[in-house]
Amino acid sequence: MRYLPLTEADRRDMLATVGVDSIDDLFVDVPDAARHTGLVDLPLAMGELAVERRLSAMAARNVSAGSVPFFCGGGAYRHHVPAAVDHLIQRGEFLTSYTPYQPELAQGTLQYLFEFQTQVALLTGMEVANASLYDGATACAEAVAMAGRATRRRKSVLSGGLHPHYRAVCETYAQFTGETLLVQDPAPGGGEDLMVLVDKDTACVVVQNPDFYGEIRDYSELAEQCHRAGALLVVVVTEILSLGAIRSPGEMGADIVAAEGQSFGNALNFGGPYVGLFATREKFVRQMPGRLAGQTTDAEGRRGWVLTLSTREQHIRREKATSNICTNAGLCALAFTIHLSLLGEAGLTGLAQLNHALAVTAAERLAAVPGVALVNDSFFNEFALRLPRPAAGIVDALAERGVLAGVPVSRFYPDRAELADVLLVAVTETVTEDDIEQFARELAGELAEVLR
Numbered sequence: 032m033r034y035l036p037l038t039e040a041d042r043r044d045m046l047a048t049v050g051v052d053s054i055d056d057l058f059v060d061v062p063d064a065a066r067h068t069g070l071v072d073l074p075l076a077m078g079e080l081a082v083e084r085r086l087s088a089m090a091a092r093n094v095s096a097g098s099v100p101f102f103c104g105g106g107a108y109r110h111h112v113p114a115a116v117d118h119l120i121q122r123g124e125f126l127t128s129y130t131p132y133q134p135e136l137a138q139g140t141l142q143y144l145f146e147f148q149t150q151v152a153l154l155t156g157m158e159v160a161n162a163s164l165y166d167g168a169t170a171c172a173e174a175v176a177m178a179g180r181a182t183r184r185r186k187s188v189l190s191g192g193l194h195p196h197y198r199a200v201c202e203t204y205a206q207f208t209g210e211t212l213l214v215q216d217p218a219p220g221g222g223e224d225l226m227v228l229v230d231k232d233t234a235c236v237v238v239q240n241p242d243f244y245g246e247i248r249d250y251s252e253l254a255e256q257c258h259r260a261g262a263l264l265v266v267v268v269t270e271i272l273s274l275g276a277i278r279s280p281g282e283m284g285a286d287i288v289a290a291e292g293q294s295f296g297n298a299l300n301f302g303g304p305y306v307g308l309f310a311t312r313e314k315f316v317r318q319m320p321g322r323l324a325g326q327t328t329d330a331e332g333r334r335g336w337v338l339t340l341s342t343r344e345q346h347i348r349r350e351k352a353t354s355n356i357c358t359n360a361g362l363c364a365l366a367f368t369i370h371l372s373l374l375g376e377a378g379l380t381g382l383a384q385l386n387h388a389l390a391v392t393a394a395e396r397l398a399a400v401p402g403v404a405l406v407n408d409s410f411f412n413e414f415a416l417r418l419p420r421p422a423a424g425i426v427d428a429l430a431e432r433g434v435l436a437g438v439p440v441s442r443f444y445p446d447r448a449e450l451a452d453v454l455l456v457a458v459t460e461t462v463t464e465d466d467i468e469q470f471a472r473e474l475a476g477e478l479a480e481v482l483r
Contacts, residue, residue, distance in 0.1 A: 101462070106197075107305075108413075155281055163307055163321065164307030164356055166291060167197065174235070175210065177287060181263065190223060192246065219246075219450070235286075238264070266288050307360065392464065393462070396467055402478050412457060413456065422453060434469060436474065437455050439453070
């Protein structure tokens, strides 16, 4: 048993020591729906060369994002990543470095984390940012938990425009923290009144801007209403590039910003790893989860950097800790920092303008296709369309025609029949006008059979 060193007797002794009858008893907290019974549908044994051939054949069935016109978004966006980003993050001192607990050995790492925090604070319009979290969804859940600590309240209101994956992570956290979540129904076009759900027990209201359907809103009035009620406003941003063009959450009065930073420096990568951004007001800094790199001076008066305000041990105190996220997405944060540094302020603004202009072109062209209606009154680089039949089937048909046409909302809400015909379309700088024209042409051809 080359790879299984334990004998059956060893296993029985271990189970007896733990106090359970079988290995299955160790997984009682995992729902049945999440368990796989039997063997995975793979060959039991193959040689290395045969495995390479099999996996290559499987991979060849994929249609990669860069090989055809690509309009998928829904919280993960395809942007051009400069070659310098990958080249620099693969330097050994970055690629293999560990958490910088010893500042005398990690000044480079601490400095780039400090610069990263500065960039995030400037982008979001907030006063302080941490050294990153795992991704946008966990940042959102941590924001809800932090609001509860700061207000000593246990109820949070979640907008129906919040990304459903972010909402799901909040719900997972709430199962174990005792928080109450009031979640609005998902509805493109908005119209929800979140303040009717706010009372003396409400810790925060969570909104997304641009929202899940791409709509842009000014939350200044909502922020004032929350503050009058003693609640905090949490603003989620899934497309961080949008802050190169629209008002920042801080300008609107947000108390906490939770965001996904994948758009800068981090490719789609089949879903990760990504990089969670987290920023807040300075008065809440001691309630902020994760790490914080600070600037200081050493004994000789030289500028330097350290982890500050909390230590590693603080994050392993379980229920007494601000967070049990004990690390940060350091390499992804570095990629974010390099990409944004290469862009600069003018480049960031120009890239945001290019994204918006292309999205406007696409929205106008696609809305001109018979049977297609634009849902949005406003958007940045992503918008929602209503189609004359379920969007999922149309996406599949257009994929066969060589166009990855977007993300059907039914993928996120399979039980909501009223959303079956809604398609999310994202348009970034990687899309060309020829791509848009091909999308419109293929969509019109597919729908013509339905409308005939």
